[in-house]
Amino acid sequence: MSAALVLLWCVAALLAIGFLAIALIRLSATTRVVYMASFVVCATAFTVALTHLIGKATSASTLVLPLGLPWLGANFRLDMLSALFLVVVNLGGAAASLYGLGYGRHETAPARVLPFFPAFLAAMNLVVLADDAYTFLLSWEFMSLSSWALVMSHHREQDNTRAGYIYLVMASFGTLALLLAFGLLASPSGDYGFAMIRAGTPAPWISGLVLGLILLGAGSKAGLVPLHVWLPLAHPAAPSHVSALMSGVMTKVAVYGFIRIVFDLLGPPAWWWSTVVLTLGGATAVLGVLYALMQHDLKRLLAYHTVENIGIIFIGLGLALAFEANGLAAAAALALTAALFHVFNHALFKSLLFFGAGAVLTATGERDMERLGGLIHRMPLTAFAFLAGSVAISALPPLNGFVSEWLTFQAILISPELPQWGLRLLVPAVGAMLALSAALAAACFVKAFGITFLGRCRSPAAERAQEVDRFSLATMFAFVALCLLAGIFPGFIIDAMAPVTQALVGARMPAQAAVPWLSIVPIAEARSSYNGLLVFLFIVSSATFAAVAIHRLASRKVRRAPAWDCGFPDPNPATQYTAGSFAQPIRRVFGPQVFLAREQVSMPPPGDTRPARLRVQLRDLVWDTLYAPIEGFIGLAADWLNVLQFLTIRRYLTLVFVALVALLLVLALWR
Amino acid sequence: MLLVLMLAPLLTGFIRKVKARMLRRRGAPVTQPYRDLLRLLRKEVVLAENASWLFRAAPYLIFAATWVAAALVPTFATGLLFSWSADLIAIVALLGSARFFLALAGLDVGTSFGGIGSSREVMIASLAEPAMIMVVFTIALIAGSTQLSSVASFMMSSEVGLRVSLGLALIALVMVALAENARIPVDNPATHLELTMVHEAMVLEYSGRHLAVIEAASSLKLLLYISLIASVFAPWGLAQAGQGPAAYAFGIAIYAGKLAAGGFLLALFETAIAKMRVFRVPEFLGAALMLALLATLLMFVTRSL
Numbered sequence: 001m002s003a004a005l006v007l008l009w010c011v012a013a014l015l016a017i018g019f020l021a022i023a024l025i026r027l028s029a030t031t032r033v034v035y036m037a038s039f040v041v042c043a044t045a046f047t048v049a050l051t052h053l054i055g056k057a058t059s060a061s062t063l064v065l066p067l068g069l070p071w072l073g074a075n076f077r078l079d080m081l082s083a084l085f086l087v088v089v090n091l092g093g094a095a096a097s098l099y100g101l102g103y104g105r106h107e108t109a110p111a112r113v114l115p116f117f118p119a120f121l122a123a124m125n126l127v128v129l130a131d132d133a134y135t136f137l138l139s140w141e142f143m144s145l146s147s148w149a150l151v152m153s154h155h156r157e158q159d160n161t162r163a164g165y166i167y168l169v170m171a172s173f174g175t176l177a178l179l180l181a182f183g184l185l186a187s188p189s190g191d192y193g194f195a196m197i198r199a200g201t202p203a204p205w206i207s208g209l210v211l212g213l214i215l216l217g218a219g220s221k222a223g224l225v226p227l228h229v230w231l232p233l234a235h236p237a238a239p240s241h242v243s244a245l246m247s248g249v250m251t252k253v254a255v256y257g258f259i260r261i262v263f264d265l266l267g268p269p270a271w272w273w274s275t276v277v278l279t280l281g282g283a284t285a286v287l288g289v290l291y292a293l294m295q296h297d298l299k300r301l302l303a304y305h306t307v308e309n310i311g312i313i314f315i316g317l318g319l320a321l322a323f324e325a326n327g328l329a330a331a332a333a334l335a336l337t338a339a340l341f342h343v344f345n346h347a348l349f350k351s352l353l354f355f356g357a358g359a360v361l362t363a364t365g366e367r368d369m370e371r372l373g374g375l376i377h378r379m380p381l382t383a384f385a386f387l388a389g390s391v392a393i394s395a396l397p398p399l400n401g402f403v404s405e406w407l408t409f410q411a412i413l414i415s416p417e418l419p420q421w422g423l424r425l426l427v428p429a430v431g432a433m434l435a436l437s438a439a440l441a442a443a444c445f446v447k448a449f450g451i452t453f454l455g456r457c458r459s460p461a462a463e464r465a466q467e468v469d470r471f472s473l474a475t476m477f478a479f480v481a482l483c484l485l486a487g488i489f490p491g492f493i494i495d496a497m498a499p500v501t502q503a504l505v506g507a508r509m510p511a512q513a514a515v516p517w518l519s520i521v522p523i524a525e526a527r528s529s530y531n532g533l534l535v536f537l538f539i540v541s542s543a544t545f546a547a548v549a550i551h552r553l554a555s556r557k558v559r560r561a562p563a564w565d566c567g568f569p570d571p572n573p574a575t576q577y578t579a580g581s582f583a584q585p586i587r588r589v590f591g592p593q594v595f596l597a598r599e600q601v602s603m604p605p606p607g608d609t610r611p612a613r614l615r616v617q618l619r620d621l622v623w624d625t626l627y628a629p630i631e632g633f634i635g636l637a638a639d640w641l642n643v644l645q646f647l648t649i650r651r652y653l654t655l656v657f658v659a660l661v662a663l664l665l666v667l668a669l670w671r
Numbered sequence: 672m673l674l675v676l677m678l679a680p681l682l683t684g685f686i687r688k689v690k691a692r693m694l695r696r697r698g699a700p701v702t703q704p705y706r707d708l709l710r711l712l713r714k715e716v717v718l719a720e721n722a723s724w725l726f727r728a729a730p731y732l733i734f735a736a737t738w739v740a741a742a743l744v745p746t747f748a749t750g751l752l753f754s755w756s757a758d759l760i761a762i763v764a765l766l767g768s769a770r771f772f773l774a775l776a777g778l779d780v781g782t783s784f785g786g787i788g789s790s791r792e793v794m795i796a797s798l799a800e801p802a803m804i805m806v807v808f809t810i811a812l813i814a815g816s817t818q819l820s821s822v823a824s825f826m827m828s829s830e831v832g833l834r835v836s837l838g839l840a841l842i843a844l845v846m847v848a849l850a851e852n853a854r855i856p857v858d859n860p861a862t863h864l865e866l867t868m869v870h871e872a873m874v875l876e877y878s879g880r881h882l883a884v885i886e887a888a889s890s891l892k893l894l895l896y897i898s899l900i901a902s903v904f905a906p907w908g909l910a911q912a913g914q915g916p917a918a919y920a921f922g923i924a925i926y927a928g929k930l931a932a933g934g935f936l937l938a939l940f941e942t943a944i945a946k947m948r949v950f951r952v953p954e955f956l957g958a959a960l961m962l963a964l965l966a967t968l969l970m971f972v973t974r975s976l
Contacts, residue, residue: 396764406760413808424972429968443793443797528811529818562720563876566784576783585791589794589798589953
């Protein structure tokens, strides 16, 4: 049996699980059965995809099913790129299923989650496997709709219906853009198979237009600024393991769509494409993290952070485009590897962090950081896992987030070889944005971890928190281990990605497995190298050495006492720093420009016992300048068109007739 | 590795002594920091009641990350044994790890001073780190490498010459170094006045051996930055790998001289200037970021400036 067939059987099995869930929804064991079965199927698919990727199968595995368009059938193909993304999708899917075994028990409305969860996993697998435009778009839309159903599963909660509505509108818009893009790509022959599209070379203006449409379509799903608005609303609204899937995996499927079309189908790139992608990526990275810093809702903070990471991935992709357009294949391979590595990393740590946020939600029922705090005492294991995820996402060595950012920096350092002046001026600015977003990400996660888990409890719910079940903990710790392994043995992952870059840009990074001491060397050792393993060992050994030496030779006595706090300790937990006050210095630096932030202090006159109040007003400029006018225009247009609803039948017939004549006229003139 | 650890408190003591002399005070002897460390190490730790395991582990992690970073910077010789295991970007990121844990430790006990310190520290770092990365870019583009040993060897060769971008990078690096080490005008290492302190506010709850370890880490960081500036911008006298013991001895003597000069200049600068308001710091660091970006841009536009 070919690998593609096995994977399609997995998809069919997932769909069957979905139907099974509908049939058995009244049984209490259904939750366990559904998640267990999804876990097994995802694990199988993961193994198949991984063996295909590592085994370096020489030929892609293809399959045509007699479904879909009659003259085309449903084409499926498993090549290196799809194998890589299937690994990511099914790793995330398996983890979310395992986590769901524990987390799903607290679900209030399992009938709204269980049928759609396996369907969502199946849809993401299908998108990555599809090999013709029809199947691709159908799976894409299936993915959007099944995830929409999951977002709406708690539709009675405040704001969730709005989130679902905005998500639905944006998803339809994105699919429309993709539909038009494929229409343009397939225009000469009318063949929608990817093989035919790949063979054709579209005119430059058509490829430019297609690039714009892809950026709209895949970018809106991935969360590129300014198309990100639905993401921080929809991702937190879903149950936490679904949030992890949407943030960690579905955005990656969107990145897959972008890579598949732009690098594979669209033919040789023009250099100016990269300027668009780089600018969008840089803006997305910085704005995403700034928005994240202003959030007090833990899951929404994580969702905005996804926006930032998508920006980093697109910076890598933009660099790869720039190098490829100029024939610098080795450099393009480096930049593309950096982007793909970050795809993998982000899937790991963002899922981990959403699992952690889900654990906090289970234990306390709170998502608002201002009402949490001190959880490290009550949930030490969750706290440790969340801390590891925070360190990884803040791009701090020796965990994995640093490696992909380091590779991106190395790619930026090669870019003076680019001949175009526009790129030479743009790339350093994008590098500065990348550095800025990395530093702000660290600030953001000091806030997220510090306010949620450290300090004193800010609410009774936080005081009553208890450690979560062992399935959730096992999933989180498995991902912690993967983050560490990917951080200290990055060479193996880079080598696994080599066939992908070989297929897409015609070059690969030098083989890393042979480098002594498991270092990674992007170009040459005299130029740059990094060894996560040694850094990790150095830190561990010197910390242990210091601790042991001090405990042996100096004192080891500990006395517990009230906090010192410069002599003014106050037992009220409200005197601690809150999420809002922690972000205040950064808000003051960046806020006036980015958010038009305004702070108002209303101080009662002396002798008055009313509390003083500080009001902070932030405006979302993207929403105000882009979406609010569109919303207003649609409202206005609806008002005008409203007249049409109250006509006589005579007028309606006239309208139909006029429309028919007009269409015929257009057709006559066109021919 | 041990050399930097032994020298770091001496440098701190030397700077304090010079500062005191400039203020017409006699000042504590230069060995005072060693005595402070020993005294702190011998004392018991007074731990706040709700301090978690993170609060107790953080000092060692901070110390380890800083020490590893400091050990990767060439001091008196190039061609360190493990210099290839982490380049300049990784050194910056290691210091970032140390700061991450320090800021978390400041939040752990849940006091208002810890919070004020952490929130200001991350604000300062969010501008200082990109500026530092841009400086690294400039240096890497000039030397064609991000490996500190290769950079230092390249800077010793005659192909460098005077460059505008190097000058800009030096100014930016000095500004970043002042901010990162909590020196005047960004922060005052000698104050406990609540409205002005940043670094001291975060470590307010620490005592005994924990405090000693954190103090050692901050001395190490200061030494690291001075060595970094020296090895990149004044690499004269660095012993090359494979030279005889005479070259090494000469390198050590020159290195001590460089440290003394750096410490003296820092003390001179600190006595001559006043501390800024906290919200002037972003402008100061923004200037550093812009200078460093300008240097990088120059390098991207033309390789000869």
